[in-house]
Amino acid sequence: DRLPELLRRMPKAELHIHIEGSLEPELMFAMAARNGVKLPYASVDELRRAYAFSNLQSFLDIYYAGASVLLHEQDFFDMAWAYLQRARADNVLRADIFFDPQTHTARGVAMGTVVNGLYRACRQARTELGVDAELILCFLRHLSEAEAFDTLEQALPHRDKFIGVGLDSSEVGHPPEKFARVYAKCRELGLHLVAHAGEEGPPAYVWTALDLLKVERIDHGVQSSKDPALMERLKQDRIALTVCPLSNLKLCVFPKLADHNLKQLLEAGLAVTVNSDDPAYFGGYINDNFVQLHEAVGLTAQHAYQLARNSFEASFAPPELKQRYV
Numbered sequence: 001d002r003l004p005e006l007l008r009r010m011p012k013a014e015l016h017i018h019i020e021g022s023l024e025p026e027l028m029f030a031m032a033a034r035n036g037v038k039l040p041y042a043s044v045d046e047l048r049r050a051y052a053f054s055n056l057q058s059f060l061d062i063y064y065a066g067a068s069v070l071l072h073e074q075d076f077f078d079m080a081w082a083y084l085q086r087a088r089a090d091n092v093l094r095a096d097i098f099f100d101p102q103t104h105t106a107r108g109v110a111m112g113t114v115v116n117g118l119y120r121a122c123r124q125a126r127t128e129l130g131v132d133a134e135l136i137l138c139f140l141r142h143l144s145e146a147e148a149f150d151t152l153e154q155a156l157p158h159r160d161k162f163i164g165v166g167l168d169s170s171e172v173g174h175p176p177e178k179f180a181r182v183y184a185k186c187r188e189l190g191l192h193l194v195a196h197a198g199e200e201g202p203p204a205y206v207w208t209a210l211d212l213l214k215v216e217r218i219d220h221g222v223q224s225s226k227d228p229a230l231m232e233r234l235k236q237d238r239i240a241l242t243v244c245p246l247s248n249l250k251l252c253v254f255p256k257l258a259d260h261n262l263k264q265l266l267e268a269g270l271a272v273t274v275n276s277d278d279p280a281y282f283g284g285y286i287n288d289n290f291v292q293l294h295e296a297v298g299l300t301a302q303h304a305y306q307l308a309r310n311s312f313e314a315s316f317a318p319p320e321l322k323q324r325y326v
């Protein structure tokens with residue numbers, strides 16, 4: 001079977017990666033030591049053993065605790081630089097990277113510290129790695145509309161360092177419409193718009209992300225297969241889904257990878273992409289997602305080609321880069 005080698009080698013774009021979810025336990029412990037932060041785990045091994053999740057919330061609790069070691073601009077740079085080198089090794093030529101500023105500003109870290117460190121890593125990746133990477137600011141949906149507006153205001157002095165906004169954290173009970181006015185403002189500012197929807201939440205959340213937030217892509221979106229009219233809408237409007245197979249497995253969205261619906265979504269004509277979400281927590285980077293999915297559901301070379309092409313087409317890369325690969 002030569003498909004794993006093709007999957008690993010093909011040029012690809014990654015569109016769903018939370019930079020805080022790329023922080024490997026080894027780097028987390030190194031930062032804890034240098035910053036004098038105490039982690040509630042005695043060792044890297046003990047931390048890794050805590051990575052056994054039953055749903056999205058059980059992951060988020062550990063993920064937000066892990067981010068507590070990030071204090072200085074250099075910490076944000078080092079985290080992003082480690083991801084970008086890892087991405088290069090998987091032949092990722094373009095990355096649309098999520099970051100969660102509220103996780104840091106709530107602990108007293110300045111917005112500029114976060115954005116400047118991440119942005120500097122993205123700039124260096126372009127010159128030293130040949131990876132084109134840009135940032136998407138995510139609002140935490142378990143927090144209020146007012147807190148999202150406040151975060152947007154704090155980010156505006158850095159408007160040139162991020163290209164869009166997203167919506168993440170606890171989905172059920174926090175529907176997209178909670179942030180309709182925030183997204184309207186971001187739209188006026190010319191930002192790209194995406195949102196997590198239909199990860200654990202119902203198809204109704206995908207509909208409102210599209211119709212009320214006016215997003216250009218749906219992050220996850222795997223629950224859409226429960227609603228035929230929604231499937232038709234996604235297909236007609238060529239709305240990309242940034243699907244994350246190993247994340248869905250580890251957060252028990254599907255009981256087994258063999259039960260994952262990615263191949264059905266792709267064969268229904270949707271603009272599906274494969275992504276890693278939080279690779280340090282879910283046991284694999286983007287190529288691991290491709291290869292393990294293939295081993296579980298049997299992808300073909302045609303599927304591989306379509307997934308790679310979709311990833312560039314749906315990316316927010318500049319037209320010159322997109323046109324080289326679509």
Ligand code: HPA
Nearest residue numbers: 018168169170196277278
């Ligand atoms: N869903 C919601 N919030 C998140 C995720 C996710 O998959 N990863 C990091 N924050």
Ligand code: ZN
Nearest residue numbers: 018168219277
């Ligand atoms: Zn995500």
